[in-house]
Amino acid sequence: PGGGGGYGGQQAYSEERKSARRVADHYSARSNQTLEERENSPIIHLKKLNNWIKSVLVQLYARPGDCVLDLACGKGGDLIKWDKAKVGYYVGVDIAEGSIKDCMTRYNGDTDQQRRKKFSFPARLICADCYETHLDEYLSEDAPFDICSCQFAMHYSWSTEARARQALANISALLRPGGTFIGTMPDANVIIKRLRETEAMEFGNSVYCITFGEEYAEKKFPASRPFGIKYKFHLEDAVDCPEWVVPFHLFKLLAEEYDLELVLMKNFHEFVNEYLQKPEFADLMRRLGALGDGRQGQSTLSQDEWEVSYLYLAFVLRKRGPPPSQ
Numbered sequence: 001p002g003g004g005g006g007y008g009g010q011q012a013y014s015e016e017r018k019s020a021r022r023v024a025d026h027y028s029a030r031s032n033q034t035l036e037e038r039e040n041s042p043i044i045h046l047k048k049l050n051n052w053i054k055s056v057l058v059q060l061y062a063r064p065g066d067c068v069l070d071l072a073c074g075k076g077g078d079l080i081k082w083d084k085a086k087v088g089y090y091v092g093v094d095i096a097e098g099s100i101k102d103c104m105t106r107y108n109g110d111t112d113q114q115r116r117k118k119f120s121f122p123a124r125l126i127c128a129d130c131y132e133t134h135l136d137e138y139l140s141e142d143a144p145f146d147i148c149s150c151q152f153a154m155h156y157s158w159s160t161e162a163r164a165r166q167a168l169a170n171i172s173a174l175l176r177p178g179g180t181f182i183g184t185m186p187d188a189n190v191i192i193k194r195l196r197e198t199e200a201m202e203f204g205n206s207v208y209c210i211t212f213g214e215e216y217a218e219k220k221f222p223a224s225r226p227f228g229i230k231y232k233f234h235l236e237d238a239v240d241c242p243e244w245v246v247p248f249h250l251f252k253l254l255a256e257e258y259d260l261e262l263v264l265m266k267n268f269h270e271f272v273n274e275y276l277q278k279p280e281f282a283d284l285m286r287r288l289g290a291l292g293d294g295r296q297g298q299s300t301l302s303q304d305e306w307e308v309s310y311l312y313l314a315f316v317l318r319k320r321g322p323p324p325s326q
C-alpha cells in the first residue's frame, strides 16, 4: 500500500519532526532509577501492573526460539520478559539515544539492578525513528521476525497519516506470515469520553493529567481528520510529552491494509479482570506485587493508579498468511 493521502491534510514535515524530537528528548533525558527510587515512585504499583500486562502478552504469544522485534524498546525493561520466554534473538529499536544506551547497559548486565546472569539470547539495538525509517532496509538480515512488540508507544506514530502508515508498513514487512504483533497504547474511547465529561479542556487525578488545546474546544473529532489529534500527557514520575489520539477502529482498518488482522483488543481493566482468573497469571501478579491484598501492611494499587490503567488497552494482531512449514 502506498503512503500519503486518503484522510486529508498533513502537518508540515518539519513540525512532525520537531514533535518526534520532543518525545525523543523527553525519554532520553529520563535517567535510570535506582531500585530504591523505583520503589518510592508514586506510581510503583501502576508500573508493576503494566509489567504484569506486558508479561502476560509475552507469555501468551512468544514461543521458545522466537526472533523478536521490540519497537520503541525504551531502556529494555522487557528484556527479562523475553528471556523468560526463552526467545532466540532480540532486536530493539528506539528513537531516544539515552534509552538505547541504558538498554545496552541493561543487556550487558552492568547496572546495579542487574545482579543476574546475562541474557541467553543475542541482541541488536538500534537508535532510529520507527515511524519514519524504512526499517526493512536496516533489518533485512535479521528479518523475518516471529513476533513484534510495541509497548506504550504506537500512539507516537499517529501524529500524521504518513507516520502511522510507515509504522504499520515496517511491522508488516518485517513479520513472517502468521507472525504476531502485540502492543499496548492509550484507549482513545476512554480519553475522549473523559474529555467530554469534564467542562474544562483537561482532566486527571493526583498522578496524571491530560490536556487538550483550545482548537478542540468543541470536543468534536471529525472522522475525516483522525491523525494529529494532539494532547499533553503528564504522568507523575513517568511521562510529560505530547501524545496523539489513536481511534482504534481506524487503527484496525489501517492495519488490515498492511495484512495485519486483529486478534484481540481489551481495555486494561477488562484485561486484568480476565487474565487474573488464570492461576499462573494470578501467581505472577502476586510475585510482582502490583495488587497487594492489604494484609501484613502490603501496599496495593491506589484508586488513582487504577484510573490511569483504564486509559490504556492491549492489542494483538496477526500477519496474514500461513506460517512457514517447519
Ligand code: SAM
Residues within 6 Å of the ligand: 020, 023, 024, 027, 028, 071, 072, 073, 074, 075, 077, 078, 093, 094, 095, 096, 099, 128, 129, 130, 131, 132, 150, 151, 152, 153, 156
Ligand atoms: N516500550 C518500552 C516499555 O514498555 O518500557 C518504552 C515505553 S515508553 C512509554 C515510550 C517509548 O517510545 C520511549 O522509549 C520513546 O523513546 C519511544 N518512542 C517514541 N517515539 C518513537 C519513535 N518515533 N521511534 C522509536 N521509538 C519511539
